Amino acid sequence: MVIGIIGGGQLARMLALAGYPLGLKFIVLEPAADACAAPVAEQLRGDYDDETLLAELASRCDVVTYEFENVPARAVELLIGKVPVYPPPEALATAQDRLFEKTLCRDLGIATAPFAPVNSLQELQDAMTTIGYPAILKTRREGYDGKGQVVLRNRDDLSKAWKQLRGVAAIVEGFVAFDREISVIAARSVSGELKVYDLAENIHKDGILRLSQARENDPLQAKARQIVGDLMDKLEYVGVIGLELFQCGDELIVNEFAPRVHNSGHWTQNGALTCQFENHLRAILNWPLGATDLKGRAAMVNLIGDMPVSQDVLRHSHAHLHDYGKEPRAGRKLGHINLCASDETLYAEQLQALRKLAGEI
Amino acid sequence: MVIGIIGGGQLARMLALAGYPLGLKFIVLEPAADACAAPVAEQLRGDYDDETLLAELASRCDVVTYEFENVPARAVELLIGKVPVYPPPEALATAQDRLFEKTLCRDLGIATAPFAPVNSLQELQDAMTTIGYPAILKTRREGYDGKGQVVLRNRDDLSKAWKQLRGVAAIVEGFVAFDREISVIAARSVSGELKVYDLAENIHKDGILRLSQARENDPLQAKARQIVGDLMDKLEYVGVIGLELFQCGDELIVNEFAPRVHNSGHWTQNGALTCQFENHLRAILNWPLGATDLKGRAAMVNLIGDMPVSQDVLRHSHAHLHDYGKEPRAGRKLGHINLCASDETLYAEQLQALRKLAGEI
Numbered sequence: 001m002v003i004g005i006i007g008g009g010q011l012a013r014m015l016a017l018a019g020y021p022l023g024l025k026f027i028v029l030e031p032a033a034d035a036c037a038a039p040v041a042e043q044l045r046g047d048y049d050d051e052t053l054l055a056e057l058a059s060r061c062d063v064v065t066y067e068f069e070n071v072p073a074r075a076v077e078l079l080i081g082k083v084p085v086y087p088p089p090e091a092l093a094t095a096q097d098r099l100f101e102k103t104l105c106r107d108l109g110i111a112t113a114p115f116a117p118v119n120s121l122q123e124l125q126d127a128m129t130t131i132g133y134p135a136i137l138k139t140r141r142e143g144y145d146g147k148g149q150v151v152l153r154n155r156d157d158l159s160k161a162w163k164q165l166r167g168v169a170a171i172v173e174g175f176v177a178f179d180r181e182i183s184v185i186a187a188r189s190v191s192g193e194l195k196v197y198d199l200a201e202n203i204h205k206d207g208i209l210r211l212s213q214a215r216e217n218d219p220l221q222a223k224a225r226q227i228v229g230d231l232m233d234k235l236e237y238v239g240v241i242g243l244e245l246f247q248c249g250d251e252l253i254v255n256e257f258a259p260r261v262h263n264s265g266h267w268t269q270n271g272a273l274t275c276q277f278e279n280h281l282r283a284i285l286n287w288p289l290g291a292t293d294l295k296g297r298a299a300m301v302n303l304i305g306d307m308p309v310s311q312d313v314l315r316h317s318h319a320h321l322h323d324y325g326k327e328p329r330a331g332r333k334l335g336h337i338n339l340c341a342s343d344e345t346l347y348a349e350q351l352q353a354l355r356k357l358a359g360e361i
Numbered sequence: 362m363v364i365g366i367i368g369g370g371q372l373a374r375m376l377a378l379a380g381y382p383l384g385l386k387f388i389v390l391e392p393a394a395d396a397c398a399a400p401v402a403e404q405l406r407g408d409y410d411d412e413t414l415l416a417e418l419a420s421r422c423d424v425v426t427y428e429f430e431n432v433p434a435r436a437v438e439l440l441i442g443k444v445p446v447y448p449p450p451e452a453l454a455t456a457q458d459r460l461f462e463k464t465l466c467r468d469l470g471i472a473t474a475p476f477a478p479v480n481s482l483q484e485l486q487d488a489m490t491t492i493g494y495p496a497i498l499k500t501r502r503e504g505y506d507g508k509g510q511v512v513l514r515n516r517d518d519l520s521k522a523w524k525q526l527r528g529v530a531a532i533v534e535g536f537v538a539f540d541r542e543i544s545v546i547a548a549r550s551v552s553g554e555l556k557v558y559d560l561a562e563n564i565h566k567d568g569i570l571r572l573s574q575a576r577e578n579d580p581l582q583a584k585a586r587q588i589v590g591d592l593m594d595k596l597e598y599v600g601v602i603g604l605e606l607f608q609c610g611d612e613l614i615v616n617e618f619a620p621r622v623h624n625s626g627h628w629t630q631n632g633a634l635t636c637q638f639e640n641h642l643r644a645i646l647n648w649p650l651g652a653t654d655l656k657g658r659a660a661m662v663n664l665i666g667d668m669p670v671s672q673d674v675l676r677h678s679h680a681h682l683h684d685y686g687k688e689p690r691a692g693r694k695l696g697h698i699n700l701c702a703s704d705e706t707l708y709a710e711q712l713q714a715l716r717k718l719a720g721e722i
Contacts, residue, residue, distance in 0.1 A: 017381055023684030040401050288676040315649040323384030
């Protein structure tokens, strides 16, 4: 079976690495000359909406998926009817627009921050009378890692914030005073089989994920499972989803979801019985999903901007290095370290050391 | 860092898959057009002793290793002095010759079956007066998976057996009435760091490995560790070794060793904290070795001759499929299934089902 992937970054690379043992082959569509998936997949080099290359992808692949949510709608249109595309285009369209995303949650009775669509400064001013400060003005589309977001602390910020977004369709969201940022990764297959991983507790800095720790038997696991299951069923979702949530007391509030394998699920490569990458592939092929059991304690530390020396990572007995083979650049995700251990003391000691090595603390 | 591998079969493929997360790149030297490592490594296509391609391998790689023990001596000669080659040529030369192998063990005080070199029918007849029946006549070189071996049940077999070997240098070995066939996989780095995996209990059929089960806390672990450590130190070994042993009572007898990652160590991919493939790469790069701890129960079932339907494997919740992407052919190793579980009942049930699926029972 041949899997097509739109995008040839680290997520495509890790999908391919997880897929070869299943006997799968991979073709990625990616314009970059130094695509980090290229050493492990055939690359069709061109734009994501290149008509000729998309036709080739459709004709040579058994199923097509994508590794980022900003896939041009036109690319999906060109594929539909020629080859199965998962996650389904409806889920993609919803995830591409914060307003659609939040509205879907509200329709399903899933808690979100208070929100309102904003298409003008006037609408922003009106919305803020009910939403209250602080709040965040976000572009409806194309934001990631904290890009396209402006914090609103009081009325004086509104005009400047609106200008900063350059008039694109936006959404304003009330600030959530959360106790924890958590995420839940789940896989749903074509036939509707659902597997949900143990939730992860996340730490972001400057909008970029830095640390995820898997939490076995978390009291909010059942609630998170219910929410992600409801969302996936409603969207007739196929593949892996990454759902980001805020915990406020014993309440869970949806922040956003990504229709793809997710950075906060990278710990599953070494910490779960079946990793998110393998389960994504099994889901889109309608193969039975693998067990998601957590094995002991597991954490993921992102490597941002520059890489530590490999040996300095690997001298920690329970660390697993994941180097994406990318050129260093400020703010760029270059790799991650997974830490898995059953001994709590060893886990705590090595996690502390690895976070320091990654420059996170 | 770029790793060169002589041979482009499934062991090279799995080395590459384990090495990409470490940020490594791979070039394989392999004559076959359908090399199963080709989708995950650059292939230099040509014979293993092709002078031009070996020079290219030496100039483009940081270190060269191999995936089979029958590497032509000439290939190694052409590389030496140009690029580090691990495991070291002396270990390769010893492993390539059953007489050298057994003699080394005897010199180290490690038990083997009684043996004698055989270069003529007369020598065979003489040797059998002390070795006793049954015995096995084996070619000194180039045998694998039971090939190049003849069983000697009585004096009448000698002449025919000697003819069958067509006059090549041979060794005759006394038959070992073993209780268990076991193997131990170990890694030793350039600086001498040693890691030894939990030993595995193996079942062969027609000379081909069919099942390996890792054994935590086996009473013979310490003895196996001592033997493999002594051998590796003596050989100044670098990389992973696969040492096959017979257990007779509480005695361990060396059968043979392979200077490479080993089929009976494939369970480490899912059952150990760091797999044999990753530790081989870390050893030859002189990077710190990874912890080898066994996680619960672990087994490996070989898939020989034809592949089961992937879904039939994967519907067993704790099974991991490893499909080498090879064309089916009688007796050919096409893949394996790893089973890892902490629950003993689940492990036993799924192992039984997977062995049936693989046609082993």
